[in-house]
Amino acid sequence: MYYPDEVVEEVRMKNDIVDVISGYVKMQRRGSNYFGLCPFHNEKSPSFSVSQIKQMYYCFGCGAGGNVFTFLMEYENYSFEEAIKFLADKAGVSLPETDYSVEARRNENKRAKLLAVNKEAARYFYYQLRSQKGQVGYRYLRERALSDETIKKFGLGFAHVTSDDLTKYLKSKGYEDKLIMEAGLAGFDEKYGVHDKFWNRVMFPIQDGNHRVIGFGGRVMGDGKPKYLNSPETMIFDKSKNLYGLNFARTARAGHIILCEGYMDVIAMHQSGFTQAVASLGTSFTAGQANLLRRYAKEVILAYDSDGAGVNAALRAIGILKEAGLTGKVLNLEPYKDPDEFMKNLGEDVFKERLRQAENSFFFELRMSEKNYNLKDPESKTRFHREIAQKLCGFSEEVERENYI
Ligand SMILES: [Zn+2]
Structure with a gap:
């Protein structure tokens, strides 16, 4: 995606570099610059400087330097496009529309809705954990020696034994059955109609790299089965491309x-x-x-x-x-x-x-x-050595292979 220079410039101007970097590095003002410990190399005394006037950063220790975009690209491993989107969003600048097809736009829309309903569900579980009915979950977490701070940091929650309260709550917030089911938060059967997927469980919201809730894991209270239940894969929850934490x-x-x-x-x-x-x-x-x-x-x-x-x-x-x-x-x-x-x-x-x-x-x-081998037996030992030899062949680089030999 190409963005015109004036757009890039507008996003840069509206995001003060000191402001953005203070979100990541603790800095102190010294003269007209700010100093802190460099996030790009290990150090004990601050040699990382940020100039508000120039809107640039520079490290006297490792030579890292650049503007607000390069900082995010380095620190968050963002691509330029991700960095500009992040900053535009932060400053309320609307980027020119990508020439999305109707299909792509519809998907984007669906994704946003799924994220919203997951966020609302996480909020609901979070409050349930702190309610009277949630005490069983709260006690469980405390028994596992988690502090209140940790419980809060990971947004842990509770789904209590009633099997349709989340669905009711989400509907009261304007979400439709179909979306709630698509998000994997509810299922449907003839007998119970639309009912919650998670109940009687401590809930672990699963977040993507940008702290957005994309699914849940739930640990049952007592001996119910399965012990851990996870959200199914959805448009926003690809288990093979995300990691918890x-x-x-x-x-x-x-x-x-x-x-x-x-x-x-x-x-x-x-x-x-x-x-x-x-x-x-x-x-x-x-x-x-x-x-x-x-x-x-x-x-x-x-x-x-x-x-x-x-x-x-x-x-x-x-x-x-x-x-x-x-x-x-x-x-x-x-x-x-x-x-x-x-x-x-x-x-x-x-x-x-x-x-x-x-x-x-x-x-x-x-x-x-x-x-798997009996090393006292020469034949077994030989087989073992053959297996090692075979494994050694797995190193394509000669130096590496030599070192292991
Ligand atoms: Zn440095």
Whole structure:
């Protein structure tokens, strides 16, 4: 999409750079410039400066510099088009219409409606959690050691046992049955008519990278089945192209991303300060998700459960990461089952140490396959070595292969 210079200029003028960057970097005024810790390299004393007069930023440490557009492109990994749209929206400038076909415009319209109804549902669940009927959900979350602040940050909510109250509420807000069902918030059957999909569950709103609610995960209270229920895929909810927690993790800048199995793991990690944690959405990790992660880090540390299913899921994920050109490492959570339990028992410092010691994924693969062989038996040992040799052939670069040998 091409935007005329005067439009680009208008958007730039209406978004003061100091204003925009203060949303990301804590800055102090010094003379006519503002200074803060550079978001593009690690530093202890501020060498990142923003000039209000020039409407430019520059870092004396790493040389990063540019205007309000380049800042967002660097920081948020936006394309120019995404950056200008974001800023135009912020300043209330309307961008010239793209020459959308009727079809595309209708889709855009539908998407906006689905986002709106999801947002309203999230709001409803959020208030339910704080109501008398929601206490069972609230207690559950507190028992899982989540703070009020964390519950709020993730917008957690509750769907109580009545099976049509959300639908009624949404209809009272003017949403039609059809849209509510299309959003995956309700279903239909002969006996009950249109009824809520989620009930008696703690609700986890799933947000896209821009903090928009695109779906839900619900954890049942008690022993009902299934334990976790997720929104179906919709026009705005593509499970293979979103990750839980990415809306926060995308700006964590830890140099790596921690990939967990479940929502609770992600939340427990964020609460302990590891805001680089994400999880796939009730499905196994996909190539689409790996490509998404590549925008934010080169290294992904797997924090999967240490049981058999977790190990298998980790082995699958390693292959997908490699395919996407990412370095995978595996976290040792023993003697605990998952990151949530680990954090509760051993705490942040030990966890940090384990992150540093995360195992190279190739060695992890070897260690796991070694268990399938009897190394005391020469024949079995030979088969094991053959398997290693075969794996080594997977490195296309000679230097890399040599190093592993
Ligand atoms: Zn810098």
